[in-house]
Amino acid sequence: xxxxxxxxxxxxxxxxxxxxxxxxxxxxxxxxxxxxxxxxxxxxxxxxxxxxxxxxxxxxxxxxxxxxxxxxxxxxxxxxxxxxxxxxxxxxxxxxxxxxxxxxxxxxxxxxxxxxxxxxxxxxxxxxxxxxxxxxxxxxxxxxxxxxxxxxxxxxxxxxxxxxxxxxxxxxxxxxxxxxxxxxxxxxxxxxxx
Amino acid sequence: xxxxxxxxxxxxxxxxxxxxxxxxxxxxxxxxxxxxxxxxxxxxxxxxxxxxxxxxxxxxxxxxxxxxxxxxxxxxxxxxxxxxxxxxxxxxxxxxxxxxxxxxxxxxxxxxxxxxxxxxxxxxxxxxxxxxxxxxxxxxxxxxxxxxxxxxxxxxxxxxxxxxxxxxxxxxxxxxxxxxxxxxxxxxxxxxxxxxxxxxxxxxxxxxxxxxxxxxxxxxxxxxxxxxxxxxxxxxxxxxxxxxxxxxxxxxxxxxxxxxxxxxxxxxxxxxxxxxxxxxxxxxxxxxxxxxxxxxxxxxxxxxxxxxxxxxxxxxxxxxxxxxxxxxxxxxxxxxxxxxxxxxxxxxxxxxxxxxxxxxxxxxxxxxxxxxxxxxxxxxxxxxxxxxxxxxxxxxxxxxxxxxxxxxxxxxxxxxxxxxxxxxxxxxxxxxxxxxxxxxxxxxxxxxxxxxxxxxxxxxxxxxx
Numbered sequence: 001x002x003x004x005x006x007x008x009x010x011x012x013x014x015x016x017x018x019x020x021x022x023x024x025x026x027x028x029x030x031x032x033x034x035x036x037x038x039x040x041x042x043x044x045x046x047x048x049x050x051x052x053x054x055x056x057x058x059x060x061x062x063x064x065x066x067x068x069x070x071x072x073x074x075x076x077x078x079x080x081x082x083x084x085x086x087x088x089x090x091x092x093x094x095x096x097x098x099x100x101x102x103x104x105x106x107x108x109x110x111x112x113x114x115x116x117x118x119x120x121x122x123x124x125x126x127x128x129x130x131x132x133x134x135x136x137x138x139x140x141x142x143x144x145x146x147x148x149x150x151x152x153x154x155x156x157x158x159x160x161x162x163x164x165x166x167x168x169x170x171x172x173x174x175x176x177x178x179x180x181x182x183x184x185x186x187x188x189x190x191x192x193x194x
Numbered sequence: 195x196x197x198x199x200x201x202x203x204x205x206x207x208x209x210x211x212x213x214x215x216x217x218x219x220x221x222x223x224x225x226x227x228x229x230x231x232x233x234x235x236x237x238x239x240x241x242x243x244x245x246x247x248x249x250x251x252x253x254x255x256x257x258x259x260x261x262x263x264x265x266x267x268x269x270x271x272x273x274x275x276x277x278x279x280x281x282x283x284x285x286x287x288x289x290x291x292x293x294x295x296x297x298x299x300x301x302x303x304x305x306x307x308x309x310x311x312x313x314x315x316x317x318x319x320x321x322x323x324x325x326x327x328x329x330x331x332x333x334x335x336x337x338x339x340x341x342x343x344x345x346x347x348x349x350x351x352x353x354x355x356x357x358x359x360x361x362x363x364x365x366x367x368x369x370x371x372x373x374x375x376x377x378x379x380x381x382x383x384x385x386x387x388x389x390x391x392x393x394x395x396x397x398x399x400x401x402x403x404x405x406x407x408x409x410x411x412x413x414x415x416x417x418x419x420x421x422x423x424x425x426x427x428x429x430x431x432x433x434x435x436x437x438x439x440x441x442x443x444x445x446x447x448x449x450x451x452x453x454x455x456x457x458x459x460x461x462x463x464x465x466x467x468x469x470x471x472x473x474x475x476x477x478x479x480x481x482x483x484x485x486x487x488x489x490x491x492x493x494x495x496x497x498x499x500x501x502x503x504x505x506x507x508x509x510x511x512x513x514x515x516x517x518x519x520x521x522x523x524x525x526x527x528x529x530x531x532x533x534x535x536x537x538x539x540x541x542x543x544x545x546x547x548x549x550x551x552x553x554x555x556x557x558x559x560x561x562x563x564x565x566x567x568x569x570x571x572x573x574x575x576x577x578x579x580x581x582x583x584x585x586x587x588x589x590x591x592x593x594x595x596x597x598x599x600x601x602x603x604x605x606x607x608x609x610x611x612x613x614x615x616x617x618x619x620x621x622x623x624x625x626x627x628x629x630x631x632x633x634x635x636x637x638x639x640x641x642x643x644x645x646x647x648x649x650x651x652x653x654x655x656x657x658x659x
Contacts (some may be wrong), residue, residue, distance in 0.1 A: 017299040127359075134352055140343050147355050154359040161366045170323040174358070176331035181351065183331060185343045 006046075006118040009039040013097065017129035020145060021091050026071045028059065029145055034064040036126070040152045043119050044159040052168050059172040063148060063179035070183030071141065086166045091136075098128040115160050126153025144182030151175060197241050197256035197267035198314055201232060201275050205307035213300040222290050223251070225299045229283040236275035241267060265314040273649035274430065275310065280305050281426075283509045283534065285419045287517040291621040292526070294415045301335040302419055304328075309427040318438070319365030321431050322358045325395065325424075329354040332420055346407030353394045353401055354424075360391030376646060388435065389451070396428045396488075397460045402482050406470070409478030414525055417474070418518030421481040422511060429488050430653070433500075437654040449576060452493045453576075453583065459486030461586045464593030469508045473524070473531045473550070476597050477517050480557045484510055484591060487572060490587070494575040502571045504647040509556060509564035509636055516629035517553035523622055533600065538609030545618045545626040547605045554598045558591055558632050564636035572647040 015037040020029055037060030045053035102124035110120040130150030134143060155171055208228055215221050239245065244253045258265045267275065282302065290297050308328040312321035328353065336347050364387035373379055393401050409417050424600065436443050460483045467479035484506070491503035521531065523546040528535050540547045559569030569591075577584040618626070636643060 059469060102362070138345065138348065140348060143348055143352060147352065150356070150359070158359075158362060158366075162362075164261075164263065164320075166263045167320060167323065167362075169261060170320065170327070172329070174326050177327060178355070181330055181333045184337070185348075188337055188339065188341070188343065 003116075003118075005042065009042040010122045011123075012123055013039040014038070017126060017149060018092070018095050021095055021129065021133060021151065022088055026141060027068075029141070030064050030068045033067075033145060033148060034061055036149070036152060037064075038150045039122065040126075042084060043122060043156045046119070046170070047160045048163055048174065051171040052163075052165070053159075055168065055172060056159075058174050060114070060148075060152070063175050064184060066176070066179040066183050067141070070186045074186040078176055094132055094136075095129065098132055099125065102126075103153060113157070113160070115157070119160070123153045123157040126150065126156070140185035141182060144178055144185070147178055148175065151178070195252075195488070196255045196258045197271075198256075198265035198311070200254065201267060201279070202236065202265060202307050202311045202314065203416070205232070205303050209300045209304035209307065212303065216296075218296055219290075221299050222286060225286045225303060226283060229279050229303075232279040233276050236272045238280060239272075241269045241272065243269075260314050263320065263425075264316045265311060266316050267314050270649075270652040271314070274313070274653055277312060277507060277650070278306060278423075278427070281422060281507075284299075284511055284515045285415070285422070287455060288515050289520075291619055291625065292519070292522045294413050294522060297335055298413075298416050298419060301331055302423075304346070305331050305335070305420075305423060308424060312427060313430060313434070317365070318434055319362060319368075321434075322361035322365075322391070322395075325427070325431070326355060326358045328424075335630060336408060337418060338412065340371075344407065344411035346404050346409070346411045349404035350408055353397065353404055357391050357394035359385050360394065364388045364391055369440075371441065375441065385442070385445070392428070392432050394511060396425060396432070396485060397482070398485070399462060399482075402459070402463075402485075405482055406466075406475040406478035409474040409481075410472050410531075414474055414477065414518045414521035414531075418477070418514050418590065420520075421478070425481070425488070426507065427487050429485075429492075432656055433492070433654060437657040438534075440656070441601060443656065449493050452489045456486040456489035456493070457583055457586050457590075459483060459489070461477060461593075462590070462591035464590030464592070468593035468596040470597065471533045473521055473601070476594075476601070477521065478503065478516075480517075480554065480594060481514070484557065486590075487569065490572050490576060491568075494572060494579075500651060500654075501647075502568055502575070504650045505546055505568045505571075505640070505643060506577075507647075508643045509568060509633075512564050512629065512632050512636060513553040513556040516549045516626070516633065517557075517631065519625060520549035520553065523618060523626075524550070527617075531603050536601075536604050537603070537607045540605035541609075542614055542617050542652060544616055545623045549626040549629055550603055551598060551605070552630050552633055554594070554601065556637070558595045560600060562634065562637045564633045564640075566637050567640035635643050 013036060015052050016032040016039070019032045023029060023032070040060065041053050041057035044056050103121055106117060106121035106124050109124070110117045113120060127150050130146045133149060135144030137143060137146065151174065152170070154191060198604050205228070212221050212225065241254045242256045244251050247566045256266055256268050273313060286299050306330045308324055308331065312324040312328070315321055315324060333347065333351065336350070337343050364384050366389060367380055367384035371377065371384055374380065386590055392398065397405055442448065461632065463482035463486065470476045470479065488503060488506060491506055492500065495501060495503050524536070524539070524543060527533055556563040556565040559565045573584055573587065576587060
């Protein structure tokens with residue numbers, strides 16, 4: 001049963017990260033990120049107590065709320081980035097490459113780390129998709145989504161090897177800090193207008 | 195009281211208190227007095243030893259427990275604390291006559307405290323997380339009010355954030371190596387992860403593209419502070435790795451990698467600087483070259499002692515503060531800092547332009563200026579190992595020197611819009627003159643800096659001993 005749930009979490013991570021890549025609307029972005037943290041929660045609670053894993057979930061959702069509020073406050077409409085590849089086909093193709101590459105990598109890494117394939121693949125997938133996100137955008141909001149995705153992927157695998165409360169607390173602070181930095185980026189250009 | 199409370203939590207508290215204050219002079223004065231106090235305390239107060247004055251006894255304990263882990267500032271760390279808070283004093287003092295103080299000081303103080311915490315935390319690998327927190331605090335410091343964040347700031351955030359997972363994960367692998375030193379596959383993986391982590395963190399070639407961009411976008415004094423503080427702490431953090439892991443210290447390829455990267459940074463930094471048309475970007479490339487010099491100094495002193503490496507810091511802080519301060523004066527009136535807009539400025543801004551040129555020359559390694567003795571020692575040490583290596587390093591320096599010539603030519607050009615008297619305020623003139631005199635004095639009497647750094651080697655148990 002747990003094994004099936006691990007694969008469901010992986011499916012959830014796959015759908016949300018591809019969705020993050022494809023959807024340019026910020027509401028979809030924030031919503032998909034919030035769903036992504038459910039997968040992260042599931043994998044983290046395998047190695048950490050549920051209370052600490054819940055803290056990670058809540059932190060992730062808080063980051064989403066911060067970004068959403070900042071976006072509403074900034075009140076600007078998103079412009080399409082002219083200099084970056086925009087086609088959905090291109091994004092699906094690159095996402096496919098990431099999925100294949102992370103699968104190949106995780107086959108070897110799961111044996112090396114002694115962790116289940118869905119967990120390792122899920123972690124690498126998030127990190128890969130986050131990096132891809134950073135590679136094809138220059139918008140602050142999108143960059144923060146990419147960084148949060150990478151960190152989410154890292155936290156899944158790091159939770160399996162490190163269970164320190166201090167690390168959990170510091171990682172939560174870093175996640176919230178990134179969201180606040182994103183909020184700051186979105187609102188700073190409004191300072192002079194108000 | 196514990197030492198971490200004094201040098202980490204107290205500055206954080208003060209940073210929080212200074213943030214809402216409106217009076218610029220009060221903020222600068224309080225921060226300068228406070229950092230001076232912390233510097234003197236680091237130099238004079240013993241840690242873990244009772245200090246008795248009459249009937250009154252006082253002891254600074256070295257450890258502070260937080261969430262099951264410890265922040266430890268041992269007696270050997272005192273010289274490092276003096277260096278970090280002493281340099282902060284220079285930066286905060288330089289904001290006396292510029293508008294940057296209201297942001298730089300509270301955030302700068304908090305960043306300094308966090309970076310000290312990064313080197314104090316045990317296990318020391320957690321430093322990567324605390325450095326990331328300091329990076330996040332740098333965001334408001336480096337952004338310009340009313341403007342969208344530039345590419346430099348975004349890249350700074352991305353690259354510094356990417357460093358954290360690599361370093362944390364390499365720490366886990368390193369623990370595995372300690373348990374099983376014969377596993378070469380594990381050693382290789384850990385080495386790759388550490389290299390990537392530090393390449394991002396230290397903005398090593400080719401991950402330094404954010405430095406010139408940031409130097410172009412943000413306030414020069416804020417950028418100068420960040421480009422001084424982060425590389426300095428990161429290098430000490432990296433040396434902690436070398437000191438802690440014997441296999442890493444003894445790796446035969448370490449010397450080759452660090453030397454190659456150092457030379458690449460100096461050469462590419464100098465070469466790219468020679469073609470710049472922006473005074474801020476030139477400072478950025480000079481900082482990249484200085485990181486390269488630090489790497490070379492580490493390798494040259496790995497066996498015989500890190501003396502040259504430690505001696506790099508005083509000339510560097512003097513030159514960088516003077517450079518950033520002079521740029522700040524000019525930026526208040528010429529916001530773009532493009533060389534094309536700087537024609538004839540030596541006539542109306544003689545102090546700022548002189549400070550800028552001399553700081554640039556000091557980092558080139560011009561004789562009689564502060565940077566010369568240390569740079570000369572590195573050139574000499576490198577020449578004894580490889581003449582081609584020193585050739586490429588000198589080519590890099592030539593690139594930066596060409597920048598000085600171009601800058602001087604632009605400043606000295608006769609231009610009709612630059613008529614009239616000297617425009618710097620008295621305070622700005624005094625601060626620039628102090629900086630220039632200090633750069634000359636340290637160039638003429640480099641031995642004056644020696645007593646300050648006799649204690650720094652105690653930071654490391656194995657390295658350079």
